[in-house]
Amino acid sequence: MLMSPAPAWTKAPWFKPTVTAVGAVIVLGLLVLLARWLRSNGEVxxxxxxxxxxxxxxxxxxxxxxAWLNWQHFFNMFFIxxxxxxxxQVRFTTRPQGYWKRNNKGLIKTKGQPEKISLALWFHLTLDALWVLNGLVxxxxxxSTGEWRRIVPTSWDVFPHAASVAIQYASLDWPLENNWVNYNALQLLAYFVTVFIAAPLAVLTGLRMSGAWPAKAPRLNRAYPIEAARALHFPVAIYFVAFVVLHVFLVLTTGALRNLNNMxxxxxxxxxxxxxxxxxxxxxxxxxxxxxxxxxxxxxxSLTGSVTRN
Known part of the structure; x- marks a missing residue:
């Protein structure tokens, strides 16, 4: 039996984003209903x-x-x-609008001709280097200031507290916040993952895919293949996007003026x-x-190399 072709409107550019958005709204609505039902349970x-x-x-x-954390927050937001x-741009641009090639001068030199890369990739790598420098600071x-104690879990009760916060957020009856004294447990875990897991992963996978990685190191390259780095790098980027979007949303909806003064x-x-x-x-x-x-x-x-159009 022959199947009838899909209607033409299902191939329109707006169709998939619209279906995705509607599906997301439905899922979120069901999540809210589930969380509110859970909160009606006496044990919960x-x-x-x-x-x-x-x-x-x-x-x-x-x-x-x-104050130094305020500046760090701005620079992290700017670079991310x-x-x-x-x-x-690097991932989806097929015809670069310019190329950059490092001059083989200065402190760092390479054998043979330096590799030519797209201007978008040069910009991405430059931002990466500045972000890593900012991260080291x-x-x-x-x-050195002891501020780590606010974003590193030091007791096991962080996990039940985080589960509680997740249910409260999902039910739209949000917990009372006092970030000036103590982040809520879900925030604490999110900051810990971002600073100590996601950020190092972004650096290590990006470094593996860059020209700075040693090409003639067979054992190292077998132990850490470039395919593994590529498979991880994009999901880590998606994590950062999701983190930033959710972070900004909660900042603006849980006491915007106070939160912005904190940050x-x-x-x-x-x-x-x-x-x-x-x-x-x-x-x-x-x-x-x-x-x-x-x-x-x-x-x-052009201050760090030669720039050409092709």
């Missing part, structure tokens, strides 16, 4: 009362968010957004200073997003 209600959402902090954990943008400050103005007030810094940060990121075009990238890239 008792569990949430016992574990309201904030895990036990390390005894020496500090109170408040230091542009790294994702440039990474998408962050790690140094994190451990951008190093205070726990309800004023508009943090919001002003946040808007300025968004303006800088959006401006850089639109200026990151070959017209503006070529003169910058």
């Amino acid at each position: 209600s008792h569990f949430i009362a016992t574990y309201p959402g904030h895990a036990t902090l390390h005894g020496d954990a500090s109170v408040g968010i230091p 957004v542009l790294i994702v943008r440039s990474g998408i 962050y790690w140094i400050l994190l451990f 951008f103005a190093s205070n726990d007030g309800e004023g508009w200073l943090g919001f002003g810094f946040f808007v300025a940060a968004i303006v800088v990121i959006v401006a850089t997003w639109f200026l990151a075009r070959p017209l503006f990238l070529r003169p910058i890239a």
Whole structure:
């Protein structure tokens, strides 16, 4: 029996995104209904009362968010957004609008001719290097100031507290927040995974795919094949996108002014200073997003190598 062909409108560009969006809304709606049903259960209600959402902090954990963390937050946001943008360009652009080749001069030299890469890949790798440098500064400050105690789990009760927070978020009856003193357990785990698992994975997989990785190291390359790096790198990028989107959504819906003051103005007030810094940060990121075009990238890239159109 011959099957009738699918209607023409199912091949329209808007069809798949629309179906995906509708499916996501349905799934989220079912998740909310499930969470609210769970909260109506006496045992689950008792569990949430016992574990309201904030895990036990390390005894020496500090109170408040230091100014250096505000700057680190901005730079991380700036680099991650542009790294994702440039990474998408590298992955899906078939005809680059320019190429860059490193001059074989200076401290780092290679045998033979340096490899020519697309301008988009040069921009992506440059952002990667700056993000890694920023991350090293962050790690140094994190451990030298003791701020690590706020994002590293130090007690097993973080897991039941995190499960409780997940149910509360899903039911749309959200837990009380006090980020100035203690992140909720789900936040703590998310920050820990981002800083100590996702970020190193992004660096290690990106390094494996870059030209800096030694080509003539058969044992090392067999132990860590480039196919494994490629299989991990894109999902890690998706994780960062999902983290940023969810993070921004929760910041703006769980007390925006106070959260933005915590993150951008190093205070726990309800004023508009943090919001002003946040808007300025968004303006800088959006401006850089639109200026990151070959017209503006070529003169910058030419400072470190030769730039050609083909």
